[in-house]
Amino acid sequence: MVGSLPPQIGNLKVVTKMDLSMNQFSNGIPREIGGLRSLVYLSLRHNKLQGSIPDSASNMVGLEFLDLSHNNISGTIPKPLEKLQNLKYFNVSINKLYGEIPSGGPFKNLSSLFFIDNEALCGSSRFSVPLCLTSSKHKSNRKKLLVIYLFLGLAILFVPIIFVFVWIRYRRGKRAPQQADSLDTKKRERISYYELLQATDGLSESNLIGSGSFGSVYKGILKSGTAIAVKSVQYAAGCGI
Incomplete structure (x- = not known):
């Protein structure tokens, strides 16, 4: 047929x-x-x-x-x-x-x-018959792909975290000197005796915070709006600020 x-x-x-x-x-x-x-x-x-x-x-x-x-x-x-x-x-x-x-x-x-x-x-x-080389290659390729995907997954997870951490450290490092400079400026700022009297209303009793054996402490506000504490020290011949 x-x-x-x-x-x-x-x-x-x-x-x-x-x-x-x-x-x-x-x-x-x-x-x-x-x-x-x-x-x-x-x-x-x-x-x-x-x-x-x-x-x-x-x-x-x-x-x-x-x-x-x-x-x-x-x-x-x-x-x-x-x-x-x-x-x-x-x-x-x-x-x-x-x-x-x-x-x-x-x-x-x-x-x-x-x-x-x-x-x-x-x-x-x-x-x-011969072993199927293509099969073993496919298995090897699958393993390689799994490893690559694993590393990519870890990178996607940790890279943003590392970036945020570095950025925060950078911002802190940049801000710290400015704050230090600001404190140094405040420390170096000189205030006259007259300004202290104005700020504390002439060492008024209404601004008295506390007193001790070495003098009294008064609160006050400078013209700039900065709140201060002024200590009046008692000497044998008088007082000093």
């Missing part, structure tokens, strides 16, 4: 065994084949089938035997086929498949002979 497998093949819902091997079928395997949930045995070996293995094949839950060997099938082996728990025979040798061979489900017990003579299959060493 020649030509393509028709999509109507998916209508054979009650078929349990289908052997179309040793023919001249070409083109791809129709995705409708996934509708054959009751199918137990399927052989398409020794044809001229092309294209990839349809993901819908993972819906053939009753499948125990699948032979796709000696064709021109390309692409990767669909990982969803790991769901076919009843699958005991899966032969895709002598095709043009590449990529990683699934390792879960029924693939745990399959022989390495089922995968020989393909374009570039890789995976577990028990399949007698």
Whole structure:
């Protein structure tokens, strides 16, 4: 038989065994084949089938035997086929498949002979194929990206905090000399005796804050509005401020 497998093949819902091997079928395997949930045995070996293995094949839950060997099938082996728990025979040798061979489900017990003579299959060493370098590279790249994202996250978190801390220190450092200069200016400011008398209303009793054995202390306000305290010291010959 020649030509393509028709999509109507998916209508054979009650078929349990289908052997179309040793023919001249070409083109791809129709995705409708996934509708054959009751199918137990399927052989398409020794044809001229092309294209990839349809993901819908993972819906053939009753499948125990699948032979796709000696064709021109390309692409990767669909990982969803790991769901076919009843699958005991899966032969895709002598095709043009590449990529990683699934390792879960029924693939745990399959022989390495089922995968020989393909374009570039890789995976577990028990399949007698090279390790998947691209897979390890992807894992390495993922780790690198995680580290980069972690550092970026920390930088986004701490850089603003450090900036605020430095800015506060800078502002304090800039303000401190000004305050010191202001205090020094106040210390160096000279106030005349007459200004002191005016500020305290002539050392009025109403401005008296307190008194002791060495003199009295009066409150006062200068013309500039600065509040002051004036101590009047008692000497033997008189008093002084």
